[in-house]
Amino acid sequence: MYYDALKTFITLAEVKNFTKTAELLHISQPSVSLHIKNLEKEFQTKLFQRSPKYLKITPTGEVLYDRAKQMVSIYEQTRQDILELHHSIKGELKIGASFTIGEYILPAVLFDLHKQYPKLELQVVIGNTDEIVQSVRLYQVDIGLIEGQTNDRELSVHSFMKDELFIVSSPSHPLALQRNVSIADLQNQEWITRENGSGTREYLNHVIRSNGLKAKSILSISSNQGIKETIIKGMGLSLLSQSVIEREVEYGELSIIRVKDHSFTRTFSYVYSPVMRNKQNVEVFLKSLNGSLPAAVKITPSGKMDS
Secondary structure (H helix, E strand, C coil): CCCCHHHHHHHHHHHHCCCHHHHHCCHHHHHHHHHHHHHHHHHHHHHHCECCCEEHHHHHHHHHHHHHHHHHHHHHHHHHHHHHHHCCCCEEEEEEEHHHHHHHHHHHHHHHHHHHHCCCEEEEEEHHHHHHHHHHCCCCCCCEEEECCCCCCCCCEEEEEEEEEEEEEEECHHHHCCCCCCCCHHHHHHHHHCCCCCHHHHHHHHHHHHCCEEEEEEEEECCCCHHHHHHCCCCCCCEEEEHHHHHHHHHCCEEECCCCCCCCEEEEEEEECCCHHHCCHHHHHHHHHHHCHHHHHHHHECCCEEC
């Protein structure tokens, strides 16, 4: 391959000086002379007319100059295309996500990820937090997104988003009609919540225990949508993420019950086995996750949400 010789020839044709050509290409002057000599031997022609005072390209040198620029350009583009192919993001990426994240946060991330890396085959598994942690531990997914906590020391856990939860009811619920609701008003209420193993259920249990509350009854439903439909029908209270209730609050199907001097926040985290951290597809997913997170949804005192 005469790539280096052609680059030397092009440079010499443009600067018309052996010493300067050597300096520009960071090679020795004898190397410049050797490259030109090899090309002249290959094409069986003189490429330059030389004298102590000037260096002039020959007519055949002019022909080679135009073609050489094309050949070097094609070579460099081909090399770049091959490098990009070797480093292109493709193959499979298996993502585990707990229900709230998988149904309401992850879709926007997947849209941006697919747009940027169309050759990447995405597979998503949705379950509760315990199920996703187990899937990560057993290498059934490359990375997991959870809304609860894990104490598994074999896994790496990193927070990526703050989440606010709100107590909601149907608009006709007695607490929804009160202006001032205290934590004591939550005593002996009926709760509709997620199943054990869910991050949302774990957080509700924490709120109940830490505030000394007693529940009149707890109905478990392993679906955010199922919980919302049950609440809309007029049954009980629930504690749900702002991303889950945004649409129903906006349409007046659910009401937010604001508890005086209390707010409910938690952290969403991603979890992976350390052996997965250097996997290229995991790295690009984490970059996309940080770049695609939706803007925080704010809820006005009137109970409406502003994005």
